[in-house]
Amino acid sequence: MNPDYSTAVSFQSVSKSFGAKEVLHQVSFNVAAGQALCILGRSGTGKSVTLRLTIALLRPDAGKIWIEQDEITTLKTEELSRVRRKIGFLFQDAALFDSFTLYENLALPLARLTNKSKEEIDSLVVKVLREVGLAADKEIMPSQLSGGMRKRAGLARALVLEPKILLADEPASGLDRITASEIDELLMQQKVERHMTLIVVTHDVHGARRVGDRFAILDKGHLVAYGTATEVESSDNDTARQLISLPC
Ligand SMILES: Nc1ncnc2c1ncn2[C@@H]1O[C@H](COP(=O)(O)OP(=O)(O)O)[C@@H](O)[C@H]1O
Ligand SMILES: [Mg+2]
Structure with a gap:
C-alpha cells in the first residue's frame, strides 16, 4: 500500500539474496519525514545492503520500497534518476575522487x-x-x-x-569519540534545521541515541526489533537489547 505523505522511506517485506545466501528476510520499516532511523547490527547482517536498496543501487528479490510517493523497485532508469536526486549518500569510505x-x-x-x-x-x-x-x-x-x-x-x-533524504553508512566509524560526536552534531543539524530525513547505519550507540528517533536492529538479515530506544530496550530479543544499551 502507498504510505501516507508523512512517510519518507518505507520498506515493505523486502528480501534480498546473493546466490543461495539470503541477506535480508522480509524486512519492513517506515521512516517519517524529518526523522532519523538508526540501523544497528553486527557486521554482515545486511545494513549496507539496506542502504543500497534504498537508493536502488541494488534491487530486492521481493517486497516494495517507497521513497515518498514512488515505489522504486519497478521504476525505469529515467524515473529512478528523479527519485535518486532526493537522496544523498554518505558512503563508508566517503567516495571522493x-x-x-x-x-x-x-x-x-x-x-x-x-x-x-x-x-x-x-x-x-x-x-x-x-x-x-x-x-x-x-x-x-x-x-x-x-x-x-x-x-x-x-x-x-x-x-x-x-537532498531531502540522507543515507549515512557508519559516518562515525574509525573516528575518536570527539570527532565522532562532531559528525553526529552535523547530522542532527541537517535533521533539525533542514527537516532532512536520515537513515544512519552505525555501531556507535552513543551517537545513535543522540541522532535517532527510531531504531532498527538487524540480525542475520532479520529485523529483530524496531521502535523507539525505550521500545527496543524492552524487546525480548537479546541482541537488540545489547545493541541499544549504553555501555556502563
Ligand atoms: N554485492 C554483493 N554480492 C554478494 N554478496 C554481498 C554483496 N553485498 C553484500 N553481500 C553480502 O551480504 C551480507 C551483508 O552485507 P552488508 O549489508 O554489507 O553487511 P553490514 O551489515 O556489515 O553492512 C554479507 O554477508 C555480504 O558478504
Ligand atoms: Mg556495512
Whole structure:
C-alpha cells in the first residue's frame, strides 16, 4: 500500500539474496519525514545492503520500497534518476575522487546534474564546506584529509545536491569519540534545521541515541526489533537489547 505523505522511506517485506545466501528476510520499516532511523547490527547482517536498496543501487528479490510517493523497485532508469536526486549518500569510505580537489569534488556533481551557474555553484560549495567546517581546505586533495575531515568531506559531497533524504553508512566509524560526536552534531543539524530525513547505519550507540528517533536492529538479515530506544530496550530479543544499551 502507498504510505501516507508523512512517510519518507518505507520498506515493505523486502528480501534480498546473493546466490543461495539470503541477506535480508522480509524486512519492513517506515521512516517519517524529518526523522532519523538508526540501523544497528553486527557486521554482515545486511545494513549496507539496506542502504543500497534504498537508493536502488541494488534491487530486492521481493517486497516494495517507497521513497515518498514512488515505489522504486519497478521504476525505469529515467524515473529512478528523479527519485535518486532526493537522496544523498554518505558512503563508508566517503567516495571522493582522489584526483580532484575538495572544491572540485563538490562542484562537479552540481555542474553535471543541475543548471546552476558557475557563481551559484561556487557560493553553494563554499556554503556547504563552511557548514562542515572545511571552508579553509577547499583546495586540498582528498589524500591530505585526516579521517575525520574525510568523513566531513563525504558529508559535504552528499549534502551539496541538497537532498531531502540522507543515507549515512557508519559516518562515525574509525573516528575518536570527539570527532565522532562532531559528525553526529552535523547530522542532527541537517535533521533539525533542514527537516532532512536520515537513515544512519552505525555501531556507535552513543551517537545513535543522540541522532535517532527510531531504531532498527538487524540480525542475520532479520529485523529483530524496531521502535523507539525505550521500545527496543524492552524487546525480548537479546541482541537488540545489547545493541541499544549504553555501555556502563
Ligand atoms: N554485492 C554483493 N554480492 C554478494 N554478496 C554481498 C554483496 N553485498 C553484500 N553481500 C553480502 O551480504 C551480507 C551483508 O552485507 P552488508 O549489508 O554489507 O553487511 P553490514 O551489515 O556489515 O553492512 C554479507 O554477508 C555480504 O558478504
Ligand atoms: Mg556495512
